[in-house]
Every structure is written in structure tokens, then in C-alpha cells.
Amino acid sequence: MAEQKVELFARRLDRGVQQAVHSNSAAGTEKRYTVLGTDYSAPDDLRRLAGQIRQHAIEHLDTYLEQAEQSLKRQGAHVHYAVTAEDACRAVSDILQKAGAKKVVKSKSMISEEIHLNDHLGSVGIESVETDLGEYIIQIDGDHPSHIVKPIIHKNRRDIAKSFEREGLGDYNDDPETITRRARVFMRDKYLQADAGITGANFVSAETGRLVLVTNEGNSRFCLAAPKIHIALVGIEKVIPSDAELAVLLNLLGRSATGQQLTVYTEFINGPARTDRPSGPQEMHVIFVDNERSQILASDCREILRCIRCGACLNVCPVYRQASGHAYRSVYPGPVGAVLSPLLAGKNFKQLADLPKASSLCGACNEVCPVDIPIPDLLLKLRNRGHEEHAPSPGTPPMGAFAKLASSPMLWRFAMKSNKVMNLVPLEKLPLPYLQPWLKTRTLPEWRGGEFRSWMKDRRKK
Amino acid sequence: MTHSPSRPNGRTVQLMATCLCDAFFDDVAKATVEVLEHAGCEVEFPENQTCCGQPAFNCGDWPASREVMRHTTRVFEGDKPVIVPSGSCAAMLFHGAPLEFEKEKDLPTVQKLANRTWELADFLVNGLGIEKWPGRFPARIAFHRACHTRGTGSGEAALKLLQSIDGLEVIPFGEAEQCCGFGGTFSVSFPHVSSSMGCLKLEHMTASNPDFIVSGDMSCLMHLGGLADRGGQPVKTLHFVQILQSALHRHG
């Protein structure tokens, strides 16, 4: 029988990688739980409030996006729009080429992964260097991030030391501190030579046009300290009403992502350098990217647009912990990815329609989500859509016969009793394709169909 | 997952035994009847009941699931509380069904059933107001809060009753929030991932050698028990209602 792709990937995954992903994710879950528990008596109330804030924002995106654009322009930023991933890539290279820029430094941004920006810039002869330590290692290895917040959760220090040696960053040394220092020295020159810095944005305040960026390493700050051009790639859903909402959202983002009250650097960008404040980039460009988001907004899964990319749902997810991020064959892994990736695939939905099935629907993702996204409900809706569109789903039993049986009480009672025959045959030998995967690692209890019903009948007679 | 705030809590109740108890775990269904009767309830068992439709719902075949759910709404007509000794089947009635009927004309019928549905422990504690359970059950148990009761009062309710039983000790274990790996048809379409999750759960739950592994959901227990059995290290599993029933028997 054909196998689910996530299952196949997980089954073949190196045990060491799986254990690293598991322990790192479990530690993340624990830290988040501790910090929220220490700081708040009712963290769930706060999560629900944050969920309402984000839901309100996306349901008023028409208003807030326009307001954000005006505020950004007022502050002196150039505002661009990109409908597709290709449009977004082209918008970036157009700005760079117009300015004669040849070298850029990039701060970690999921949307730049989503649109495959580095490949595009490479193809037009622009050097683009990822500056986040994890993302840089991903880049030199030609790899893909396997976690939203911890991109190299699947790599160990020996892998990294080998990559650094190969790239000429010194002799083999797998001490994490040495690795970090070498990256520090290497990046310094890159920052100082770069013509432009590219970042994402965690939030954009419609009222003030402030673009908010959070990092721990300080690389985004460097991207905005040395180069003369700043380009921010922003998904249209990142807009929030005003700065006041940040009190709720920032307090939940850091705690959910890394167990920190706030990340080390929380940056509020409000336009390019001014004559009396000349330190920052002289040009600021904000590119609002749709790339299927408006279609998601039109769907009954629009709640996923609340997501603030904290990665808490990945950390807590038992399937992610077994399968790791690459099993999801897309930029966004884990529970959020299982919803977002097939939706972002647009017309190619069916190619990723298996992802929503890779879940036991345990609901832990919803329980930790800082914006209370009902992820299990969305997974179920997408399973229904996959069924409607006849997306292939190996290993999923057809349900027509079950529905007939479970809607006919006489048939049901007969089946309950007659199935007792199962106790007499070696189940492992039965040619039942949906029973064998169960029996390989599990036994079934004795069939006792009808026993309770007759007990209940006797009891009534007494 | 949240529940309707005002559910009926009368003492004449309808039991939805669930298909797993119908097929495998008659002792759990019997215990449920005895425990409810001890709590002063008259238990009705609508004979035509089958399944909550969850397998088809989880597979994405919502039309098939709705067919089953429509049958279920007819079987459980009326205003009495509907009691389910399974977190996941109860959640199917009060949460899953309204979701799959969101765009259907008969949503109100389904919602009405949803608003009458109680998971067993939730009903005993939050419906009937029982705070303490009589009797004695000298054992150390590891209690798995079944995933489908997240966000409801069920997990805490079951724990409250268990912890009030004389001689019973509930022991903590690691990664308590984690799933047992069952997930319905997930267990057969993702057998490796599902079994790995289950083995990890077993490892945590058996770490301090409990006498029993306990939950409010037979599906979790069937999975964990089946894994342990196949792995050659069988564990004893009990639905919490079986403990409530045994405690009563030892009460005299």
C-alpha cells in the first residue's frame, strides 16, 4: 500500500536528528509553559484577546492596509505591492538594480523563504547573504529551514563545523562559541560592504506606520545600521490597528517563541534617515506581498492569517517531534504549516493536501497558540476540502460503507455480534489493508460486540 | 474547544455507549451505568445508537460523517442530558458535529444535541455537583488527560474524583500534555509516527511503575494497551469509571 509522505519521511529520518528535534522542541515547550505560568494567572485569557486583535485586524484588512500605506508614505517610505511570489522577487531586484546595488545582507524572514528570494537574487547577479546564524548555515549548505524560529534544529555542531571548514571559515572546530565568533567576524565585512539590507516585519502598525522587528542576535539591527537601502518584505496580513496592540502581541510573541519576556532586540522602524537623524538607511522600501493571502482571507480557514510565527505549535506537536520540519515539504512546517502550506500552494493545493492529515488532532497546537488559532478545526476543514477535490490520501480508509453501516441500526447490531468471529481467526493473516498497519505494532482487544447490549436488556427486565 | 454554558443536568439521562464500548469494552459501559445509577441517575440506552461519525469526520469525508450524525440526532431526540464515557466521542457531538454542519440547514438540530452532551466526568462533577467519590481503591495510577478534552472541564473533573478516592495515588509523569498517538484513522495511515508517539507516551507513563494506566477515553487506552502488549511488556489499563465502580464495590 502507498504510504503517506510525512509518514515515509519520518520512518526514514535519522534517529539522532529525530531525538535532537524532539528534545529541543520539548525544551521550548517547557520554557514557554514556565514563563507564561510565572507571569500570568490567566494566560489563556490573554491568548484569546490576542486572537481577537488579530482576527479583527485581518477582517478589516481593507481599511488597515490602506492606512498603513498612508502612514508609511507619510514617514518617507516607498510602498510597493506584489501579487505573486515572482512579483515580490522582481520588486526587490528592481529596487536593487535601480540603485546599482550588488550586495545585500538579509535578516531572517519567513516570507523571503516563501518567495525563494535568494535564488532569484542569485539569478540576477546580486549577492545575498543570510545573517542570522542558523539561516546562514542553511544558506551555505543549500538546505532549507526545518523550524520557523530554530531553522537548524535538525543539525548538530559537527555538521556545522564541517560546513564552516568547507566555506573557509577556519579549521574544523565544533565548539558552538567558536562557530558563533567566526560567524561574527565573517558577517562584519558583509554588513559593511552591503548596499542594502533586507528584512521582514513582525508587525506593521497601521496608525503610525511603525514596522516592528524582533530578533535575538542583533543581525536585523546590523542590516539597518550599515547599508544605505532598507527593503522590508511584509505579508499583507501583518498589519495591526495601532501601537497599543503591541503591548499584548509582543508580550505573547517572545514568551511563546523562545520563553523570553521580550526578545533581545525589539525594533520600531519609522521611515528612512532624516537630515537631523542620519544614521539609518537613506531609502526605505516596504513591499506588501499577497501571494495567496487574499484567497486565504476569502476561505473558511482565514483564522490562520492571525499567525505571528512564534513556532510554539511546532514545538508542542507530537507529529513534528517525530517527523521534523522537512517532512512537510514546504517553508512552514508543523501544525501551522499543515494548514498554511496547502493554502499558500493556491492552485496546487492537492500537492500538499496530505499535510492536514499528518496530525492526530490532539489539539496541543491550539492550546499553546498565542493568537488562539483553532488549528485542529482548520486541519479538519482542509481534510474535507481534500476529500471534495479527490486529493490522493494513501492509507485513508474509504468511509462510504462505514456511513451506511452506522446509519442502519439493524445492520450495525448484526455486525457487532457477527464480528465475534474475529476472535477465532489469526487477524495477522486477514487481507484487510487497513487492519494490518495497526496490527504490526499493536494488538487488538477481544471482540465483545453485543455483550453490553444484552447486559443492558437483562438489567431492564430485573 | 469550548462548551455550551448551560447544559441540562437532570437525573434521567441518555447514555451514548460509543462504538468502542459496543465492540470491545462492555465492562466500561457497564461501569458507566452503575456509576451513574449510584449518582442517582436513571439511565436510558437508546437501542438504535451506533457511532458518533468521528471516523469519517476525521478522514475528511464530511458527507459520510453527516449521514451518521443525522442518524445519531434522531436516536438521541429529546431534552435529556446525553452522557458519553469518552472525551473524543463527546467532543465529536458538542464540537465536531456543529463544525461539519456549519453550512447545513439542519445545523440547529445538531447544535441542540451538542448543547445536551456531557463527557462523563464533566457531568458527574460539573453537572451533578459531585465533589468526592466514596470507597477505596488502593493503587498508584498514571492518568492520561485525553486530548479531546483540552479546553473543557473533563480532565480536571476526572482527576478530582480519582484523587478523592481513599488509597488512590495519582503519580505525575513527563511530557504530560502529549498525545497517545491514536488519532483514529491516523493510527493506520501514519503507523510509524503514531506508534512512536504511543511508545514515548508509554515510556513516560510507566516510568514510575504505576499499577494502572488510566484515562477517560478507551481509544487512547486501546492504543497504549495494544502497543504495550505487542511490545511484550503489557500494561494494565483502566477507564476512570472502572475505578469509580471498583471503589464503590470496596465501599461495601
Added chain:
Amino acid sequence: MSTAREQIFSSVRAALAPLPERTARPVFSKDVAEPHWLAAEADSLALFQKRAEATGTKCFTDMESCAAWLRSQGVRTVYIPAPLTRLAALCSEFSEVTSEYTRARVNEIDAAFTPAAGAIAESGSIILSDESTPDRLAALAPWHHIALVSRAEIHRTIADALAAMPDDPNLIWVTGPSKTADVEGILIQGVHGPGAQACLIL
């Protein structure tokens, strides 16, 4: 052909038009996300010091001890911008004290003093603005950064700081030294920014 902007706005409007109702903007009090332990902290200065130390920012209240710490760290070259020359007088023992910060010397300056635009007690964060810290690199590139925080400019909460954000092209809240846990989840300080973050409260 319509522009990308028009296309996006028309898809967004089309997506939202069928909604029977839209989620209202939640009303919440400014203190809604304050940690519950905050109420017991009467003194904002003491709270700032406590939170700053907890997140890895060293706090000094006099220049002498700050200079002594820098010396113990092996600091030789110190940048002190012109408005702070009175502090430079206390730094005579370093091999070089300069008020010039240029790109050519980015890797030569061991420690930099820059004035902060404020601080946040709740989180122990230092606030830098382009007005207060005219050179972003100076506060970022040296291994040691010491922000000068005025007692009068310590905001009690994150919400207070958000409500009082000045008009500036850039504000940054710095909460501890630059750090990463990318390699096997092991915490390493000093990735791109300062490996040692301090503040001098005046």
C-alpha cells in the same frame, strides 16, 4: 491592466464582503498584559535593575565602577561621544578614548558609551533612538555597550513605553546582550551585537 495594488485591494475587499459580521476591535485596558508580579514592585528603578540583571544587562550607578568593570574585561579602546565628555575624564586609564566613531574602526573599538532615550522597568530594556544614539553602529558593533540611562526616563511598563514612543526613524529596545541558541539550543552571547551589555544609571 490594473496595478498590483488595485488587484490586492480588490481581492481583499472581495474576500471580506461576504462576511455577515466582522470581529469588533477588542477593548482592553493598558495593563492587560502586565505580569501579575508587577503590582508588588513599587520602585521602578529597583525593578528596572532587577529585570535588567535578570536578562543579562549589567547595571552601574557610578562611572568609577563601570570603568573598573571595563578594565577588568580587558577593554583598551573606548568610544565616548562628544556630549558625554565629562565621562571621558574618568576614563584616563584606557589606552585610547575617542569621540570619533567611523566605519574604518568598527572592529577596533572595544567599548562604546551611548545615551539611551529611556528604559523599561518591567522588561529591563534599554531604549535607544536615532536622536539619543546618533550612530547605530556604535551601539551595536563593539563587544561592550554601555547605555546611559536617566532615572527620570525609566518607563514602568512595556505599555507605558509604547504609549510614549517619540517621533524618531528608529527606536530599539535592547534587552540583554546579543544572543543565539541556534547551535543545538546552546545559549551563546555576542553573535552580531554586544556580547556584554551594560547600563549606567544617572
